[in-house]
Amino acid sequence: MSLANFLRRAGTAAVVLMGLSANAGAADKVDEVKIDFAYYNPVSLVLKDKGWLEEDLKADGITVRWIHSLGSNKALEFLNAKSLEFGSTAGAAALLARINGNPVKSIYVYSNPEWTALVTQNGSAIKTVADLRGKRIAATRGTDPHIFLIRTLAENGLTEKDVKIVLLQHQDGRLALSTGDVDAWAGLDPLMAQAELQENARLFYRKAEINSWGVLNTREDFAADHPALVERVLKVYEKARAFAIANPAELKAIIARHAKLADDVAARQLERTDLSTAAIGERQRKTIEGAGVALRQAGVIPADVDVAAAAASLIDSSFVTKLGIK
Numbered sequence: 001m002s003l004a005n006f007l008r009r010a011g012t013a014a015v016v017l018m019g020l021s022a023n024a025g026a027a028d029k030v031d032e033v034k035i036d037f038a039y040y041n042p043v044s045l046v047l048k049d050k051g052w053l054e055e056d057l058k059a060d061g062i063t064v065r066w067i068h069s070l071g072s073n074k075a076l077e078f079l080n081a082k083s084l085e086f087g088s089t090a091g092a093a094a095l096l097a098r099i100n101g102n103p104v105k106s107i108y109v110y111s112n113p114e115w116t117a118l119v120t121q122n123g124s125a126i127k128t129v130a131d132l133r134g135k136r137i138a139a140t141r142g143t144d145p146h147i148f149l150i151r152t153l154a155e156n157g158l159t160e161k162d163v164k165i166v167l168l169q170h171q172d173g174r175l176a177l178s179t180g181d182v183d184a185w186a187g188l189d190p191l192m193a194q195a196e197l198q199e200n201a202r203l204f205y206r207k208a209e210i211n212s213w214g215v216l217n218t219r220e221d222f223a224a225d226h227p228a229l230v231e232r233v234l235k236v237y238e239k240a241r242a243f244a245i246a247n248p249a250e251l252k253a254i255i256a257r258h259a260k261l262a263d264d265v266a267a268r269q270l271e272r273t274d275l276s277t278a279a280i281g282e283r284q285r286k287t288i289e290g291a292g293v294a295l296r297q298a299g300v301i302p303a304d305v306d307v308a309a310a311a312a313s314l315i316d317s318s319f320v321t322k323l324g325i326k
Contacts, residue, residue, distance in 0.1 A: 028225065030062055030226060030229060031061065031062060031063065032062065032063045032064070032065055033053070033057065033062055033063075033064050033065070033085050033086070033229070033233065034065045034067055034078075034083060034084045034085050034086075035053070035064060035065070035066060035067070035084065035085060035086040035087075035233070036066070036067045036068065036069040036075055036078065036084055036086065036087045036088055037066050037067075037068060037069070037088075037258070038068070038069040038070075038071075038075065038088045039190055039191075039255070039258070039259040040071075040088070040113070040115055040188060040189060040190070040214070041088040041110050041111065041214060042110075042111065042244060042251060042254075042255055042269075042270070042273060042275070043110045043111065043237060043240050043241045043244055043275065044088055044110065044240075045254050045255055045258045045259070046240040046241075046243055046244050046251065046254055047236065047237060047240040048066055048258070049254045049257075049258065050240065050243070052236050052239055052240065053233065053236045056232060056235075056236050057232070062229075067083065067084060069084075069087060069088055069089075070169055070170065070171070071140050071143045071169060071170050071188070072088075072089035072090050072093035072094070072142060072143040072144060073093065073140060073141060073142040073143050074169075075087035075088055075089045075217070076089055076093065076094065076097040076102055076104065076142065076217075079097075079102065079104055079217060079218075079219055080097070080102045080103075080104075082219065085218055085219065085222050086216055086217070086218050086233060087104075087216070087217050087218075088110060088214065088215075088216060088217075089106075089214075089215060089217055090115075090143060090144030090147070090211075090212045090213070090214060090215070091106060091212040091213040091214075091215045091284055091287065091288040091291070091314075092144055092147045092212035092288055092291035092292070092295075093142055093143050093144055093147065093212075094106050094215055094217055094288075094314055095288050095289075095291065095292050095307075095310060095311055095314055096142060096147070096292075096295070096300075096301070097142070098310055098313065098314045099292070099301060099305055099307075099310050103219060103220040103221065104217045104218070104219065104220070104314065105217060105218055105219070105220050105223050105314065105315075105316040106215040106216070106217050106280060106284070106288075106314050106315055106316065107215075107216060107217065107218055107223065107230065107234065107280065107316050107317075107319050107320070108215065108216040108234055108237060108278060108280055108319070108320060108325070109213050109214065109215055109216075109277050109278050109279065109280050109284060110214045110215070110216050110237070110241070110275075110278070111213070111214035111273050111274060111275055112213055112214070112273075112274040112275075112276070112277055113189070113211060113214055113272055113273045113274065114206070114208040114211050114272040114273075115144065115188055115189040115192070115211060115214075115269075115272060115273070116144050116145040116148045116186060116187060116188055116189075116192070116211055117148075117187055117192065117203040117204075117205060117206040117207075118132075118137075118148075118149065118152065118184055118185075118186060118187070118203070118204055118205040118206075119177060119184060119185045119186075119187040119192060119195060119196070119201050119202065119203055119204070120177070120183065120184045120185070120201070120202055120204050121177065121178075121180070121199075121200075121201060121202070122200040122201065122202050124183065124184075124202070124204075126183060126184060126204055127204060128156075128204070128205070129152055129153065129155075129156040129158065129205055130156060130157075130158075132153070132158065132162075132163050132183075132184060133158060133162050133163065134162070134163065134164075135163055135164065135182075135183035135184060136163075136164045136166050136181075136182040136183050136184075137149065137163055137164065137165055137166065137182060137183065137184045137185065137186065138165075138166045138167075138168045138172070138173030138174075138176045138177060138182040138184070138185040138186065139165055139166070139167065139168070139173065139185070139186040140167070140168065140169055140170050140173065140186075140188070141167050143170070143188070144188070144211060144212055145170070145186035145187060145188050146165075146186060147212070147291060147295065148186060148207075148210060148211065149165070149186040150294075150295060150298050150300055151210055151291070151294045151295070151298065152205060152207065152210075153298075154294065154297065154298040155294075159298070159299075166181075166182050170187075170188045170191055171191055173185045173186070173187070174187065174191045174192075174194070174195050177195065177201065178195065178199050178201075184204075185201075187201075187203070189268075189269045189272060189273075190255070190259055190261055190265055190266065190268075190269040193261075193265045193266075193268035193269045193272075194261065194262075194265045196268065197262070197264055197265055197268060198262070198265070210290075210291070210294075212287055212288055212291050213280075213284045213287060213288070215280060215284070216234075216237065218230060223316065223319075227319070230319055231319055231322065231323060234319055234320065234323060234325065235323060237278075238278060238323070238325055241275055241278055244275055245275055245276070248270070251270065252266045252267055252270060253266075255269065255270070277326075278320065278325050278326065279317070279320045279321075279325050279326050280315055280316075280317050280320055281315065281317040281320075281321075284315060285311050285312065285314075285315045288311050288314065288315070289307055289308055289311035292305075292307035292310065292311060293307050
């Protein structure tokens with residue numbers, strides 16, 4: 001190789017390296033944090049209402065964009081597409097996403113809810129899970145209500161083949177139940193509380209212990225690249241959770257205002273929502289892993305999937321541990 005060619009190639013390589021370095025620097029700088037709010041996550045509504053995250057990040061020139069998640073499935077889609085940095089889901093839904101290749105990390109607990117049950121119209125002949133055989137049931141795929149339904153069927157000797165699952169987003173499932181287009185619905189609060197109180201819908205099967213935790217997730221790469229920013233977001237989340245616990249009347253008003261709910265509906269949702277725990281760790285891992293094992297037994301998760309390993313890789317307790325969050 002001539003000296004000229006060598007210098008030309010070396011120069012080109014230097015330019016490329018300089019460009020890569022510049023791009024890496026640009027990628028490291030965060031100008032905007034995209035975070036979701038969800039009616040099933042009361043703490044997110046307090047945080048959005050108070051504007052505390054905007055206040056905290058403003059000095060560093062970081063703006064906040066709020067994105068509405070209609071269900072765990074949507075939050076997980078947004079996270080996978082990098083349309084969110086922080087998304088609210090059920091723990092079991094996050095596990096399914098992780099198993100399916102979505103690189104999410106669950107880093108915080110926003111609630112321990114009983115937010116799902118099986119619901120039917122008040123005049124329905126459905127009294128037990130066995131009565132669902134051959135019936136049409138609305139559910140939102142990849143969410144805790146859908147997982148609750150699958151587990152409940154399996155625990156009562158039924159499978160998806162014994163019923164007709166109609167895949168609808170949560171609010172459309174509630175509407176389908178009210179119009180009689182389906183016989184039952186795997187409900188989600190606050191829509192479930194709304195159907196219960198305003199349409200006299202009946203929660204005919206409840207099992208609080210198989211509702212999985214409400215968890216805040218981030219992307220694996222974002223957590224690795226911006227740990228200090230993740231910590232800042234969680235600190236402000238903790239401020240909102242503390243406010244929610246200390247001010248139940250204002251919490252109810254915030255939920256009612258943002259979700260456009262009657263006061264009694266917001267109150268019913270809160271009756272089934274425990275905000276006392278925020279730390280994520282072994283307790284949550286066991287519950288989430290239990291959901292995964294049940295889904296593997298039901299054939300939803302392939303038999304060769306190591307559910308325990310997947311649950312362990314999902315849970316990241318390092319941030320709450322460092323911040324001393326309980």
